[in-house]
Amino acid sequence: MEDVKPGTPRFDVRMRVVLTLSFLMALIPLAHKMPSFGPLPSLGPFEAEPFRSSVMAFCLLICVVLHPFGINREGKPRPLGLLVDATLLAVGLWACWRFYVDVTAMHTSIVFFEEWQAWTALGVCVVLIIMTWRIWGAALAIVSSVALAWFLWSFRDDWVQAATENLWLVLDDGVLGNVTDVVLSTVFPFIVLGAMLEGTGAGGSMIRISYHLMRRFRGGPAHAAILASAFFGAISGSAVANVVGTGVITIPLIKRRKFSPEFAGGVEAAASTGGQVMPPIMGAAALVMADLVGLNYLLIITAALIPALAYYGALFASVVFECRRLNVEVAETVEADLAVTPQDWLNLILVAAPLLAIVTCLIIGLSPTGAALTALALLIPLSFLNPAVRRRPFALVEAFAHGGLSFARLMMAVGAIGIVIASMSSTGLPTMFALQLDAFSAHSLLITLIVAAIGCIMLGMGMPTLPAYLTIIIISGSSMMALGLAPLTAHFFVFYFGVASAITPPVAIAAYAAAAISGGNPIRTGVAAVRIGGAIFAIPFMFVFNPEMLVVSQAAADAGPASVLLVILRTGLMVWMMTSAANRYDARRLHPWEIVLRLTLAAALIVPAPPIHWAAIAVALGSVVWHRYSPKVASARETSS
Known part of the structure; x- marks a missing residue:
């Protein structure tokens, strides 16, 4: 559903309510970290139980008011939709209140969970999945739904205890957990x-x-x-x-x-x-x-x-x-x-x-x-x-x-990713996935990276980078690190492909926004964005196989400045080869064989083995000189002059 904009009949009432709620909500986390000034005392930091639950309650309220089922595109009410909105709010706000009450009680006494508490936990998970789908699209909502179904299947014999304790009433890996x-x-x-x-x-x-x-x-x-x-x-x-x-x-x-x-x-x-x-x-x-x-x-x-x-x-x-x-x-x-x-x-x-x-x-x-x-x-x-x-x-x-409003929308996705995290941590799925991926890839880091890259792009389509990054690093991060990647390198690799999903068709959300302004075809705009920014798909492989590129890494410290400079040179040359090939033009139009050669050289420049990348450097520089100063080009210059 589109955002409410100034100038529409709905803006005066609903948007003012949303912005007021967003302003009030934004004061809570700001006060949580704001230090004292002079005689004025500091309000925070707050206890985790009221802090997390109150902010989530505000965010749910803001998002339901901003993206209601009970109002159609023309601003007219829909009775059944209003009932859905009321139900979503009632379940979500009740669950946030119970989070504060029950988690606080768990610190001071022994608590035995009842079935209604498990249904409350499942109910708020469903609310978060619905709102995530409504705001950010289907990808993350489907992933969260699958994770929730896997969780319930894994704990089908003791779902009351598991759902209550692992999904909702926990401060570590639950929906309102560490993330x-x-x-x-x-x-x-x-x-x-x-x-x-x-x-x-x-x-x-x-x-x-x-x-x-x-x-x-x-x-x-x-x-x-x-x-x-x-x-x-x-x-x-x-x-x-x-x-x-x-x-x-x-x-x-x-x-x-x-x-x-x-x-x-x-x-x-x-x-x-x-x-x-x-x-x-x-x-x-x-x-x-x-x-x-x-x-x-x-x-x-x-x-x-x-x-x-x-x-x-x-x-x-x-x-x-x-x-x-x-x-x-x-x-x-x-x-x-x-x-x-x-x-x-x-x-x-x-x-x-x-x-x-x-x-x-x-x-x-x-x-x-x-x-x-x-x-x-x-x-x-x-x-x-x-x-x-x-x-x-x-x-x-x-x-x-507006900052509070953006944050409220993001919190729906964070809540959905919390469902995935709770399911992963309690069922041990990442370990099982890592074992299967390890067997599939036959200890090949390249195949593992390609699988992770594809997964991150697919999950990132139409949603913020943060949920896509978290989902993939939780599932496949251990596999990449088991094959020798440093944690910083593995996280950066996933982060880059989460970012790249914004321009990758068919759901290239940044390209769609640009096409709405340019008047161009959205899919062709996405293809153009990939052609122009295609280096974003190659750079992660460069710093994975040449971690000196991340200058603070241990590999950079061990290799020394000369190796870091060489990697920078190879990266620049790789970008030149890849970008000119993607645009099919350099000083003049590239022949098909030149395009294939340059793409091959771009891949060879990534290879860390010195004989391969030094040969690629020599051939790349030679091809550039030949391209610019071959007799055919000189003849064309004389003709044009």
Whole structure:
């Protein structure tokens, strides 16, 4: 069901209720981590039982009001649907209340579970699955349903005790378990920070400055879209939010320069998707990864830097090759609405200062949560540098509420993934899966990686990266690590393919959002996004087989700077070979045999064995020289002159 938007009859009442509830809900996790200021005492941290259950209750209420069954697309009530909504709310809110009461009682006395408590646990699981399906689509909901069915089958002889204790009334691996706690405590401040950064109005300034910096490039607005999306995506952590936030300006500009609607949408979708792998924020999944791997978040973003730069380098190269193919020239004039003003440069402070605060806080040893709260405290007074905020300060309150709304929607997916985690941990399915996968792959890391990549893309279609990442790492992470992968490398591999699902047809959600703006065909836009950003599928294999690329890894420390530089060189050359082959163009159109050769060389450059990758480097450089300076090319140049 589509979101309620300003200007529709439903917005005035229902959206105001939703935003009010979102604002109130957002205050709870913020107060949980907010330190005391002077004489003002700190409200948190709260006890786990009321904290987790109250936030989940708020999130359920917000999502049912925002995505009701009882109101159709025309805004008219449906009596049966209203009954469904009331039932969902009653079951969900009752379960959250019982979580607080029963888990609190379990700390002080012996509790014997009854059948009605088991039905309460199953009921709230069904509610979360329904709301996940309604908000995020079928993929995660089906996975959660299968996990729940497997759980009930595994404990069919003692389902009352198992369902009550393992699914709901547990603070470790249940629906409101450790993952929920990490999301509430660590991810939430960054979601609010991203929403507040968007609300300050610095996005338009970033786009104009990006266009100004890229105006001497033939790609012009396409390169500007990549640069702006890298900055904006590093803040928002959401591919779709990035597409909507920057694409409404960049996509029409790209189309003006003779690029097709599908290419314009594909560039924006691929660039926006990459925002989730660009430090320093990188979205919710990277924050959870730091907790699961047990590493400082500063190490996570340091490891992510070279792969992210390689990906954006591939996007820039794709635009260059497309410009050559279409013979696009540098624009002589700059559109009036893209002229950079002094206020645009001043607005950059609203982006640069919070990001610098985050990095500084991480360097001096603060937690990611503390860094986000510091950046948020800095952003609020700085936002008044923007005249638009000074004219309407209430925009900051709305931005805060929208952050709460985004979080409430995410919590439905987190609840569904909690069902999977509870089922996995209590039935031992990951161990069984690892044994089967190990037997299937015959100890082949490559086959294991391919299976994990396909699974992550399939699960990630149409849902946030975080649930897809968690599901795959829970199921197949142990298998990958058993075959020799370091935990950081395995987690990054799954994370990248979860991100890549946003541009992978047929459910390429970022491409669909871009196509809605460009007017292009959604499937062809998705294909264009894969062609432009195809490096995102190769880079994970590069750092798996060459872990020095993640510069904070033990492999990088053992190998030394020279080996790290060699891997960077091979990565750049691999990106060149793969991107030019995907675009079928370099200095001129590539012959089919050149495309096959370059794809083969791209694969060979990934191989860690020195004889293979050194030979690939030599052949790749030779093929580039031949391509550019062969007699046929020289003859064509003389003819054109």
